[in-house]
Amino acid sequence: MATIDAKGVYYRQLNKQIKDLVAQGNDEIVLNNVNGHRYIGDGLDSNVKLIINGTPGNDMAAFTNGVEIIVNGNGQDGIANTMNDGKLVIRGHAGDALGYSMRGGEIYVKGRVGYRVGIHMKGYKDKQPTIIVGGTAGDFFGEYMAGGRLILLGLEREEGKSIIGNHVAVGMHGGVIYVRGEVEAYKVGLEVEVLPIDEADREELKEYLADYCKEFDLDLSEVMNAQFSKLIPVSSRPYGNMYAY
Amino acid sequence: MRGSRPTEKIMSGCAISGILNRRGKCFSGKEIMDSIALMHDRSNGLGGGFAAYGIYPDHKDEYAIHMFYDDLEAKEKVDYFLNRHFVILVSEKIPTREVEAINNPPIIWRYFVRPDERKLSESGLEEDEYVAQSVMNINANYRGAFVVSSGKNMGVFKGVGYPEDIGEFYKLEEYEAYLWTAHGRFPTNTPGWWGGAHPFTLLDWSIVHNGEISSYGANKRYLEMFDYKCTMQTDTEAITYLFDLMLRKHNLPLEVAVKAVAAPLWSEVERMDDEEAKLVKSIRAVYGSALLNGPFSIILGHKDGFLALNDRIKLRPLVVAEDEERTYVASEEAAIREICSKPEKLWSPRGGEPVIGLLEGRSGV
Numbered sequence: 001m002a003t004i005d006a007k008g009v010y011y012r013q014l015n016k017q018i019k020d021l022v023a024q025g026n027d028e029i030v031l032n033n034v035n036g037h038r039y040i041g042d043g044l045d046s047n048v049k050l051i052i053n054g055t056p057g058n059d060m061a062a063f064t065n066g067v068e069i070i071v072n073g074n075g076q077d078g079i080a081n082t083m084n085d086g087k088l089v090i091r092g093h094a095g096d097a098l099g100y101s102m103r104g105g106e107i108y109v110k111g112r113v114g115y116r117v118g119i120h121m122k123g124y125k126d127k128q129p130t131i132i133v134g135g136t137a138g139d140f141f142g143e144y145m146a147g148g149r150l151i152l153l154g155l156e157r158e159e160g161k162s163i164i165g166n167h168v169a170v171g172m173h174g175g176v177i178y179v180r181g182e183v184e185a186y187k188v189g190l191e192v193e194v195l196p197i198d199e200a201d202r203e204e205l206k207e208y209l210a211d212y213c214k215e216f217d218l219d220l221s222e223v224m225n226a227q228f229s230k231l232i233p234v235s236s237r238p239y240g241n242m243y244a245y
Numbered sequence: 246m247r248g249s250r251p252t253e254k255i256m257s258g259c260a261i262s263g264i265l266n267r268r269g270k271c272f273s274g275k276e277i278m279d280s281i282a283l284m285h286d287r288s289n290g291l292g293g294g295f296a297a298y299g300i301y302p303d304h305k306d307e308y309a310i311h312m313f314y315d316d317l318e319a320k321e322k323v324d325y326f327l328n329r330h331f332v333i334l335v336s337e338k339i340p341t342r343e344v345e346a347i348n349n350p351p352i353i354w355r356y357f358v359r360p361d362e363r364k365l366s367e368s369g370l371e372e373d374e375y376v377a378q379s380v381m382n383i384n385a386n387y388r389g390a391f392v393v394s395s396g397k398n399m400g401v402f403k404g405v406g407y408p409e410d411i412g413e414f415y416k417l418e419e420y421e422a423y424l425w426t427a428h429g430r431f432p433t434n435t436p437g438w439w440g441g442a443h444p445f446t447l448l449d450w451s452i453v454h455n456g457e458i459s460s461y462g463a464n465k466r467y468l469e470m471f472d473y474k475c476t477m478q479t480d481t482e483a484i485t486y487l488f489d490l491m492l493r494k495h496n497l498p499l500e501v502a503v504k505a506v507a508a509p510l511w512s513e514v515e516r517m518d519d520e521e522a523k524l525v526k527s528i529r530a531v532y533g534s535a536l537l538n539g540p541f542s543i544i545l546g547h548k549d550g551f552l553a554l555n556d557r558i559k560l561r562p563l564v565v566a567e568d569e570e571r572t573y574v575a576s577e578e579a580a581i582r583e584i585c586s587k588p589e590k591l592w593s594p595r596g597g598e599p600v601i602g603l604l605e606g607r608s609g610v
Contacts, residue, residue, distance in 0.1 A: 011286075035283070035579045035582055035583060036283050036284070036577060036579025036580065036582075036583070038286060054582075055578050055579045055582050057577070057579055058577070074578055074591075076562075076577055076578055076579065077562055077577075095562065095564075095578075095593065096559070096562060096593075114559075114593055115558075115559045115596070138559070138593075138595065139558065139559065139595075139596065140558075165595070166512075166513075186512075186516065
């Protein structure tokens, strides 16, 4: 295990240090005093585990192919852009555009997330990305979603605060979204159907949530003890006739 | 086109930060410089600036006019204008220090002035309007002269460079304010120039802005009907004047002005109760041309506090935090944590949801 003190270190220098330590064969790196450093873990093709203490900057874990990142703090915007594989565990909140165009791996967020989370997510065969959010989400959740899974739990919600924003899953044409609770019809894109979950869905959800609950020390049966809504696309090609005569 | 100004519209995507001590206690500019410097990579060195409220307690009843001059000839002409319309109590160079990264500054001057009493009463104008019209006059008609700020007990310090270098250049650590806002610029359409840096101001209003206003043309034409002259060729300038129009001239509540610039989407209006829908529709009918379209996050500074606001679908970042006596707002959480590592509360407002920070005892800006 290696440790880096990021205080006063410019992001380029920090990321170079991380890459050097990975190249030397370190399998666990602790980053202390991280605050706003951009691009941490981007493009890493390794099983290295990064433990980040602080607030990592924008565009963390973009294009990664297998890194594991634990954030003891909040994440900012643009996390896991086009992430291919790996696991992110964010113990605080995360900002806007989390998991944009994500193609594989898992993201667990303990708290709330911002706008445009999981937009353009994709899935192909066994590459099915998963984002699980413990708190609430802003507008455009799962916009243009094409594959993978988005799970929104809305635990520890401020009173009167809605679990999800407007324009949910607009343009969705693949994948699945599970929301713990109700989703008002007006919030959801026209291409999407909101269904109650059945037993098979429940079993599947339990599988995904088991690891999440373990990670954040939550009681799985308590989390499961609720109504869930399932959002799926009505058509696989909602705009297939758009330009047809 | 005037000497120092570029010929195209400026649009930008940038960093913003603000700190308010709600109890009105003044603190040095060092913290706001640290906060904006943390977001160094959001700017590209073509503009940085700060607004500071509470910095001139010895002259708090006089208008502090900060000026840029291209040359002494421009200064002589504006000096003559100011002497005719105002009583000038102080006229001095704004202190600066040599900073390697800051090149070719204009002549940077400040005046503390009171409107000439006879001229003021002859004009029949309120004092603020008299000053605002003078500012418009200088900016539109005096080549090579640019009013940087014109409020009381406040001032703007800006220029071409990274914000932390601009702060060092102006020795901002030596000033103490209860409200600081800051901007790091990333101009995308035109070259940066000293007057084109943020904040943009009129009287006590100052705006720092991340984003671009695609409704600029409509907003500008609307403002021209009320004698505002958009001479800086930037979208941000129009935001400043829109708030001046609605809040000072039309005396609207802040919440109404917010609903004009970031009008709720029609799909949201449909779900409102009748009374609220009626209000929102009326605002839209009267102030439709004040709607700001396009991505933005802004901080509007004023003597009583600030307003921070995102566009309706939140296409720019904005984070807010509070501790016991301060409210912080910035483009990135890290920029707040740099100066307040453990705030009591930290959140991101929704698109179009105003965050209003006020001095204790004030009810609205």
